[in-house]
Amino acid sequence: MFTCKLALKDIVLSVNNVCTRHLSTKSIKTEKVLVVSKLSRYDFEKRKYKNVGETTFREELRRRGADMDKLVHYHDLHKKYEEKLLKTLESMDIVVKVVDRYSYTIEDVQNADIIMPVGGDGTFLLAASLVNNNEKPVIGFNSDPQRSEGYLCLPKKYSADIQGAIKKLQSGDFKWLLRNRIRTTMLTTDRTDTKPTFLHGCEIGTSIMKPLIIGEALQYLALNEVFVGETLSARVSHIQMRLNGSTENTNLKCSGICISTGTGSTSWHLSINRLPVQNVAELLRLLDIDPTEGKDSLATVLADIYNKNLIFAPDDKRMAYTIRELISAAVWPNPKGIKNRGFASKVEIKSNCYDASLVIDGGVSFSFNDGATVLLEVKPEDALRTVTFKN
Template sequence: MYKPRFLTRNIFSGVGNLNVFSQNISNEVHPLKIEKALIVSKLSRYESEKRIYSNCSEHELEKILRKRGTNYEKLVSFHELHRNFENNLTETLNRFGTEVEVVNRYNLTEEKVDDADIIIPIGGDGTYLLASSRVRNNKKPVIGFNSDPSRSEGCLCLPSWCSLDIKKSLEKLQRGQFKWLMRNRIRTTIENNEGDMLNPKCLHDIKGYSLPTFQTGEKNVLPVLALNEVFMGETLSARVSHLQLRLNGSQDKTDLKCSGICVCTGTGSTSWHLSINRLSTQCIAELLRLIDLDSSEEKDGLAKSLSDLYNRNLMFAPEDKRMGYTIRDLISSGVWPNPKGIKPRGFATGVEVQSHCFEAMLVVDGGVSFPFNDGAIAKLEIRPEDALRTVVFKE
């Protein structure tokens, strides 16, 4: 039997000194001159409800929402908080001599994106993903503000202090007190049995909103790049996904039955990828109980340290040229997988997935989906020209 105190001491030390990844961020920075800024503002829940019940008066809308159990006062106050932040940011940019246009998902166009020097999403990560999906090169900066850092993390946005001090943030950008961070994105090419129909579908049921027409310039290349992840699997989650996986251009293919395949970037490694693969402290504690540690205090501390260590190592750098893949709920019994030996999680520079599903979708960043039924083949890769340009402030 091992000596738990020695093991625990080493684990605690390892967690304290752990550096999960080092960001290789470009230091070639010049002051950022912003003449035209496009603010992409989130659609608040209040605005969304007003669109759904567009024929109702304000009083009627309030009655409907209260009957549903919605806290109407909070709904309105969160909307006003976001709108005040939007006005504050616009006025501050104007004082810096910047021409500003404010749009939301309904009037965001490629022309407006092309015309701006910088894209500034305000809201949270959802709005950031929406705005960045309209930028298809690595030249135009996308720099986001979290309009309500007290209620959401907004991992893709600037740090919380930037939302509290917009003027200081813009001054840092003007002075060049930042580093460029190039977040790699996944390019997906689909070959299917349904011709060249790659019409995207919005997964969010928003009244009156339809996805704009995208142009890729390349046959069968999906019109959106994945900043977080690409997921492939049956639409009905209770149905098993039958997929064939090939990694890094190998001729070897593995037949799988699972709950789908998730392929992520370094940026997305902190999101769904982390949630799928995370080990809970409870799980580690159960394993340690099987080892029968003598001291419960030692056991609880070790379980927490081990889970933290494991989960932090699931994340990798946003500019990493590799993709992380996860085979979700891999069936490993009898003849599955075929052949045996594939790892349920790993890294790859190239991923190819062929669908043998009944009614499946390929979903980009949890918001846009494409049909991915029997016979369709998806090829995933990372190219430097597809990276998203954003910033990290110097300490």
């Protein structure tokens, strides 16, 4: 068994306790709470087949190989938890309004003291998408802590102690955490059709939908990441990129570019850049070390150290860019020298793509074809206000 001098526990703690900018603590007003409900897979399927009877609906799902009992089970699990949360809030004399993906509007955000997504990280991202300033708190509850990680929600123990969590918010027993987000400004576009495409089958915030105006920031701020690349994943993405205000373009061929926040560094950014234990073991064998790939092996410890270091603080002012599957050949990239991944304060990307998209938080996309140019940057006024509990 290999024991690393730097204990993995210490590494994990250092990642979780990275410097975060905490504001002076004060209590949160909780008179009016907006609950953003998770759209379960069962809900989604029912909407798709809303014009057929229950028997036909179930037969169609079974024909597709869906496990109907499983869909109903997890739907009921979420609804029971949501009902528990609503009863707890009402017992504390809190006025509650419940919305979902199909009914959520900016007016709901404006009329609430606090936004409470109930579900997992996907529901949290949905709730955050219509909060376009750093003043309205967004605090999530994980409705299925046994099956869902819910990194963006409160710690899992508060799924069972809802009243305890609310009392902490009311008493000021917390620290503010401002999660930085990416502002996306379209500098030029290739076409007049600038309407967004919603990737989950429905529009949100229709009351504030407006045409994309060149030189103005897009309506949606990215809490996790922005991705640009060809819509068809098998097609090579031709992209020009500038970092940190440089006047020199780097011409790239790749599978797209992912630009991540610190919040998103535990998500797609980590998945793209994660170093598998198998790869580490193969490198060690090249050094005439014959490691195993077991739980406590040298290869596993080194891979864990590397992967933990990919994560950075949610309030970090930098963005992390990753060039996916960069083609390195005689003339690519041009000029040479750009790293596959790194940090930047500003990223400017120009498309030379055929049928590409710019995708924000995996939920909304814009056309990003040849000639379109976008500027990505972090502004303090765009941060999302969340909390961490002291204990």
